[in-house]
Amino acid sequence: MADLRELADDCVHCGFCLPACPTYQLWGEEMDSPRGRIHLMTQVMEGAALADPVLEHLDRCLGCMACVTACPSGVQYDRLIEGARAWPLDQPRSVSQRLARAAIFAVFPYPRRLRVLAVPLRAAQRTGVDRLITRGRIARRLPAGARAALRLAPPPTRPIRLPELVPARGPRRAVVGMLTGCVQAEFFPQVNAATARILAAEGCDVVIPRGQGCCGALSLHTGRADEASSLASDLVDVFGRTAVDAVVVNAAGCGSAMKEYGDLVAGRSGETAGRRFAGKVRDVAEFLADLGPVARRHPLPLTVAYHDACHLAHAQGVRDQPRALLAAIPGLRLVEVGDGGTCCGSAGVYNLLQPEAAWELGRRKADAVRAAAAAGAELLVSANPGCSLQITAALGDASVPKNHPAAHNRAVMPVAHTAEVLDASIRGLAPTALVKL
Numbered sequence: 172m173a174d175l176r177e178l179a180d181d182c183v184h185c186g187f188c189l190p191a192c193p194t195y196q197l198w199g200e201e202m203d204s205p206r207g208r209i210h211l212m213t214q215v216m217e218g219a220a221l222a223d224p225v226l227e228h229l230d231r232c233l234g235c236m237a238c239v240t241a242c243p244s245g246v247q248y249d250r251l252i253e254g255a256r257a258w259p260l261d262q263p264r265s266v267s268q269r270l271a272r273a274a275i276f277a278v279f280p281y282p283r284r285l286r287v288l289a290v291p292l293r294a295a296q297r298t299g300v301d302r303l304i305t306r307g308r309i310a311r312r313l314p315a316g317a318r319a320a321l322r323l324a325p326p327p328t329r330p331i332r333l334p335e336l337v338p339a340r341g342p343r344r345a346v347v348g349m350l351t352g353c354v355q356a357e358f359f360p361q362v363n364a365a366t367a368r369i370l371a372a373e374g375c376d377v378v379i380p381r382g383q384g385c386c387g388a389l390s391l392h393t394g395r396a397d398e399a400s401s402l403a404s405d406l407v408d409v410f411g412r413t414a415v416d417a418v419v420v421n422a423a424g425c426g427s428a429m430k431e432y433g434d435l436v437a438g439r440s441g442e443t444a445g446r447r448f449a450g451k452v453r454d455v456a457e458f459l460a461d462l463g464p465v466a467r468r469h470p471l472p473l474t475v476a477y478h479d480a481c482h483l484a485h486a487q488g489v490r491d492q493p494r495a496l497l498a499a500i501p502g503l504r505l506v507e508v509g510d511g512g513t514c515c516g517s518a519g520v521y522n523l524l525q526p527e528a529a530w531e532l533g534r535r536k537a538d539a540v541r542a543a544a545a546a547g548a549e550l551l552v553s554a555n556p557g558c559s560l561q562i563t564a565a566l567g568d569a570s571v572p573k574n575h576p577a578a579h580n581r582a583v584m585p586v587a588h589t590a591e592v593l594d595a596s597i598r599g600l601a602p603t604a605l606v607k608l
């Protein structure tokens with residue numbers, strides 16, 4: 172704990188981080204702020220039990236890293252919360268929390284299991300059984316996490332099988348590996364297809380190794396360090412068989428975890444390979460902005476609002492690149508979601524483990540997106556599959572009361588990934604390819 176103690180001591184208790192913290196915004200409780208949580212961690216390091224209520228305040232943290240951006244003293248809260256979440260508990264979590272965690276981690280880090288689970292889910296969606304369950308009496312009997320999962324589940328999509336190599340169009344400028352991901356591959360295969368196309372259009376050979384597993388992000392951000400480390404080692408091995416200049420990632424949460432692989436696999440036999448791999452990881456917008464465009468952009472007359480995914484903006488510092496890529500598309504107008512980039516409540520599996528808080532944050536984000544729609548936005552752009560699921564579900568929430576300020580505009584705004592917008596422009600597609608409702 173010595174390292175964590177030093178990190179906690181960097182906090183000078185100024186409180187500048189408090190207004191940026193979504194859970195402090197929700198409840199106004201010091202112990203649900205970054206400063207309060209650092210204080211609690213310090214107490215545990217001095218011998219206090221890691222049990223409720225301390226555990227509850229730490230579990231309620233989204234891991235959104237808005238506090239890292241806000242802190243003038245450079246406190247590395249990301250390392251603190253990851254470290255604290257890996258501590259052994261002095262009291263087990265509630266039965267419902269343990270069951271929820273067991274169910275989530277029996278499925279999410281395994282793309283094949285996620286694929287199997289999607290089959291009955293899609294059958295329920297096609298037959299309308301999911302709506303019957305979420306709106307009927309059965310809903311009240313379901314655990315809150317299960318209700319949240321049904322509410323978040325996206326409509327069925329057609330699977331897309333990508334080849335192992337998508338060759339560069341025109342002269343080759345780089346060879347890149349591409350992560351397909353778990354949630355991205357299963358629920359947003361069109362985002363992976365668009366990512367491969369734009370990279371190829373910009374002169375990259377795109378290597379998509381078979382046998383890629385989970386990157387370990389969800390495990391890392393939930394304190395399952397050993398599991399995360401093992402998944403990281405497997406992924407490093409898979410990409411280690413390729414010779415690529417960069418590993419491109421189109422999911423913010425995955426990219427931020429993969430950039431930490433050097434620390435995650437420290438002490439393991441593959442540490443050197445892990446550090447080399449981490450040094451090659453780039454978010455797709457970050458990579459394309461550095462590479463510079465060669466593919467022609469066709470006009471795309473569309474007003475889009477850009478949503479900052481926390482693990483892209485706060486954890487990776489990638490804010491300007493996606494905006495610059497979008498703004499360079501002829502005819503496209505960019506507007507901001509005017510909530511200062513507050514977390515939408517997705518936060519990995521937070522919306523399944525803390526569904527009430529996540530849902531309130533989702534509602535607030537939906538209000539901010541509706542305000543952007545009132546300013547002309549026709550499409551929301553998000554670079555993280557979790558955010559896309561969360562915001563889409565929140566925008567479609569029929570529970571907005573009639574007297575709610577946003578009740579005049581309940582329409583669901585379509586959500587797309589930055590890669591899909593660039594792809595539509597490069598291919599000369601009409602805006603309707605992105606905004607069909």
Ligand code: SF4
Binds near residue numbers: 185188241244
């Ligand atoms: S984390 Fe940073 S901003 Fe927050 S109280 Fe500590 S020093 Fe101040």
Ligand code: SF4
Binds near residue numbers: 203208
């Ligand atoms: S990571 Fe987010 S939720 Fe957690 S303390 Fe920091 S700002 Fe608050």
